[in-house]
Amino acid sequence: MNLWDNVLNATDEAFVSEMLEEERAAEERRADAANEHRTEENPGRRLKKWLIPAAACLILGVLIWGVSGGLFRRTPVNTWEQWNAYLHPTKEPEAMLAEEYRARIAEGPYASWLPVAVCAENRVGEKIGDTVVKAAWTYVGLDGTVLREPEEEKIETLRAEVYSLRNISPETAVCLKYLDRGDALTLTHYYTFLDPAAAFAGPAEFFGALDAAETMSLFYSENVTAAAVETAGEKDVSYTRYFVGEDLAAALRERILALTGEAVQADEQTLYAACGKRALCSLKFSIGLSGRLQILESGYLSFFPDNLHGEGSQTFRISRSVASDLIRLIEDRGTLDVPDDSGTVIATTGTDIATPE
Amino acid sequence: MNTVKSEPKTAEKRTGGGEILALLNARDEAGAEAMARLYGTRLKAFAARFLSDGRDQEEVVNDALLKAWQAIPPAQPESLEAFLMTLTRRAAISRLRRLTRKSEVPQSHLEAQQELEEVLGAANDTESEAAAAELSRILNAYLAGLPRRDRVIFLERYYGSRSLSEIARLFGLSRSTVDKTLKRVRDGLREKLESEGYTP
Numbered sequence: 001m002n003l004w005d006n007v008l009n010a011t012d013e014a015f016v017s018e019m020l021e022e023e024r025a026a027e028e029r030r031a032d033a034a035n036e037h038r039t040e041e042n043p044g045r046r047l048k049k050w051l052i053p054a055a056a057c058l059i060l061g062v063l064i065w066g067v068s069g070g071l072f073r074r075t076p077v078n079t080w081e082q083w084n085a086y087l088h089p090t091k092e093p094e095a096m097l098a099e100e101y102r103a104r105i106a107e108g109p110y111a112s113w114l115p116v117a118v119c120a121e122n123r124v125g126e127k128i129g130d131t132v133v134k135a136a137w138t139y140v141g142l143d144g145t146v147l148r149e150p151e152e153e154k155i156e157t158l159r160a161e162v163y164s165l166r167n168i169s170p171e172t173a174v175c176l177k178y179l180d181r182g183d184a185l186t187l188t189h190y191y192t193f194l195d196p197a198a199a200f201a202g203p204a205e206f207f208g209a210l211d212a213a214e215t216m217s218l219f220y221s222e223n224v225t226a227a228a229v230e231t232a233g234e235k236d237v238s239y240t241r242y243f244v245g246e247d248l249a250a251a252l253r254e255r256i257l258a259l260t261g262e263a264v265q266a267d268e269q270t271l272y273a274a275c276g277k278r279a280l281c282s283l284k285f286s287i288g289l290s291g292r293l294q295i296l297e298s299g300y301l302s303f304f305p306d307n308l309h310g311e312g313s314q315t316f317r318i319s320r321s322v323a324s325d326l327i328r329l330i331e332d333r334g335t336l337d338v339p340d341d342s343g344t345v346i347a348t349t350g351t352d353i354a355t356p357e
Numbered sequence: 358m359n360t361v362k363s364e365p366k367t368a369e370k371r372t373g374g375g376e377i378l379a380l381l382n383a384r385d386e387a388g389a390e391a392m393a394r395l396y397g398t399r400l401k402a403f404a405a406r407f408l409s410d411g412r413d414q415e416e417v418v419n420d421a422l423l424k425a426w427q428a429i430p431p432a433q434p435e436s437l438e439a440f441l442m443t444l445t446r447r448a449a450i451s452r453l454r455r456l457t458r459k460s461e462v463p464q465s466h467l468e469a470q471q472e473l474e475e476v477l478g479a480a481n482d483t484e485s486e487a488a489a490a491e492l493s494r495i496l497n498a499y500l501a502g503l504p505r506r507d508r509v510i511f512l513e514r515y516y517g518s519r520s521l522s523e524i525a526r527l528f529g530l531s532r533s534t535v536d537k538t539l540k541r542v543r544d545g546l547r548e549k550l551e552s553e554g555y556t557p
Contacts, residue, residue: 003489004473005450008516009443010493015500017439019512022505026528099529101506139529184506 079232080272101184103135113193116307117288119175125164133158135182167211192288196311203259203316215286227281227330242334261318279327374437381429389426400445406518407449417448465520476547499549511542
């Protein structure tokens with residue numbers, strides 16, 4: 001056993017007491033939420049609760065019978081759609097709700113903007129104003145939607161200074177330094193807020209607005225610079241991960257920043273139609289924004305922020321040839337991820353696939 | 358986590374800790390029985406985070422209850438439950454030292470230890486008690502300056518030896534949030550220790 005065991009044995013009992021209080025409060029809140037959910041149910045909902053599984057079983061039965069008996073001709077399915085649902089489930093059975101600390105600017109030009117994360121201090125510009133933020137622990141679903149508004153007395157009102165970000169327009173992003181301490185906020189950091197509704201004419205405008213040449217880096221999961229290339233078959237998607245060395249990362253970054261194209265409002269059907277392959281990696285901006293970048297062989301590039309509560313995604317049409325070139329660049333110059341224990345390349349298919357982090 | 362702080366004494370009142378303290382102060386054995394009845398299960402669950410064997414868990418809980426009976430009075434803990442937790446943890450750690458096989462130690466405790474060792478090397482208990490006491494002073498001062506939420510998550514992980522998933526489920530946070538919070542707090546602790554002359 002190590003020294004830390006002794007050190008922790010002398011933890012101030014007031015802190016232990018506080019921990020026990022929080023445990024008890026968390027258990028009570030979960031019980032309250034569960035009760036609330038139960039009492040909200042009405043007879044109609046209870047009926048639905050039984051009818052939906054029954055209808056699902058019936059439909060499933062008919063489908064199995066139909067497919068096996070040749071009632072239907074097999075129609076092509078959107079394997080990307082299924083794959084995306086598998087990789088990014090909207091809910092998981094273990095925890096249907098979560099409690100997140102949510103902060104919103106109360107009024108003024110940034111009232112609808114959302115916080116992303118802490119901004120690197122060297123990106124902070126001049127002070128441009130003052131504002132007030134309302135913040136509270138809030139019950140949200142795993143897709144980020146607010147399930148229950150916090151009680152008024154639990155909402156913190158925090159004064160904050162507004163700063164611009166270096167080389168970024170205050171119409172795109174600003175950062176806040178709090179003058180009052182929130183329960184999950186410090187007085188020393190700068191917190192970036194973005195306009196989730198911001199629209200950009202093309203990828204160049206998007207990356208330019210975020211000063212990506214200075215702020216953006218590629219990664220895959222924590223501390224790993226890699227990219228995945230996924231190939232859609234008729235019924236499944238195969239997945240291969242490539243480690244990206246410094247040279248390739250620089251080349252990819254340069255080409256992504258130089259992309260031209262136009263913004264589109266495209267649904268999944270459009271994006272994935274005639275899309276055999278896509279490449280995925282993550283982008284991190286030192287101003288605090290991060291998210292998933294996907295390059296579709298069908299000629300699109302999408303960015304999905306992972307800390308804007310499901311908002312703020314951007315999709316651009318780039319040419320098919322440019323998208324294919326980018327994917328090929330990763331395949332040709334990336335290093336295949338070979339697991340230590342098997343000596344085989346991760347390139348499985350179907351539900352046994354090793355999912356990316 | 359709630360932003361409204363609850364006073365420990367309120368919790369004690371709710372759990373009956375105040376009445377038990379009164380009985381213990383009067384040296385009434387009914388107090389010892391009530392203490393075991395009210396806190397025994399929770400303490401055993403707490404001990405299970407350090408010891409896999411059920412008999413070991415029961416023994417350390419009995420040790421803790423006995424020590425509490427012997428200590429009160431004169432000791433007058435603000436929170437009887439926190440006092441018992443501390444005694445249980447000490448007994449469990451003491452028992453852990455006698456275990457010879459690593460497989461007998463729950464994985465989450467080993468992982469938590471490893472994470473803290475990275476903050477200040479794998480110092481072992483052959484180092485002096487004075488060193489531990491000095492580190493405790495620094496740690497408590499550091500914890501006092503943290504936001505309540507960060508402090509509780511840190512204690513759940515390293516004092517309570519809970520796994521990241523358990524903490525996430527308990528407080529309705531994502532595992533990644535817990536992980537990032539702990540990393541930030543450990544980094545801060547490392548800086549604090551370095552400023553006090555400790556090097557990893």
